[in-house]
Amino acid sequence: IFLFQDLICGGDLFSYLVKDDYLKAIPEREAIFIVFQIMKALHFLHKKLKIVHRDLKLDNILLELPIPGSKIYLCDFGIAKHLGYNNRTNTCVGTLEYSAPEVFKADKSGNKAVQSYDFKCDTWSLGVITHILLSGVSPFYSESKDKILKASRLGQLNFAKPQFSKISLSSKSYIKKLLRVEVTSRMDINDCFDHNWIKLQRKKLEKKYYSVVGDRQSSLPPPLN
Secondary structure, eight states, X not given: OOOOOOOOOSOBXXXXXXXXXXXXXXXXXXXXXXXXXXXXXXXXXXXXXXXXXXXXXXXXXXXXXXXXXXXXXXXXXXTOEEOOTTOOEEEOXXXXXXXXXXXXXXXXXSSEEEEEEOTHHHHHHHHHHHHHXXXXXXXXXOSSHHHHHHHHHXXXXXXXXXGGTTSOHHHXXXXXXXXXSSGGGSOOHHHHHHSHHHHTTHHHHHHHHHXXXXXGGGGSOOOOO
8 A cells, every 4th residue: 555645844833933942923914824724624624524623733734835825734633533413522632722621521531521512622723723823822821731721611811912912803803703612602614704804805815825725726625605
């Protein structure tokens, strides 16, 4: 058996953001294009394939080249899952810092979520990634696992930090709507495309997206109506 895979030379998004041993924010115009590409990939996974990734994080996003405007790839589908008829799962898996609060709200065994969860665990992770891209700060990070769990379950965001002083109101709104603890009020992947941060720049983002994907355009999901 021979496996042929793309050669991705740009490293992962975490390495791209690390400067002098800490994460550094990137300009909003660069961040939104990365986010838009992740959205495209999630739309394909969620709506076409019915697959939830469950470990979406900086380390699992690869860049074709380590430059602004690069094509990105999602990788590491080791704990991804095809969701069945009721579109839900209940295994406590993923990277805690990026995981939605419902994923690690476990029963007595510690392995199963108290209530099953769905594709919106990925959009929560997208919210964490967007927060980091724009600020260089992870919203719920702590050295303590218990503190991460507590912070994510509270879902409190601090946009008063100086890192957010030059970030648009619409991008902050986008993050807030992804990082809602209450799952029913959290954006799904279709809602992400309808949010003003994306919607008002959609035409420009689509044009750039298809110029980057090149001759693979036909194999990727079409623009949403």
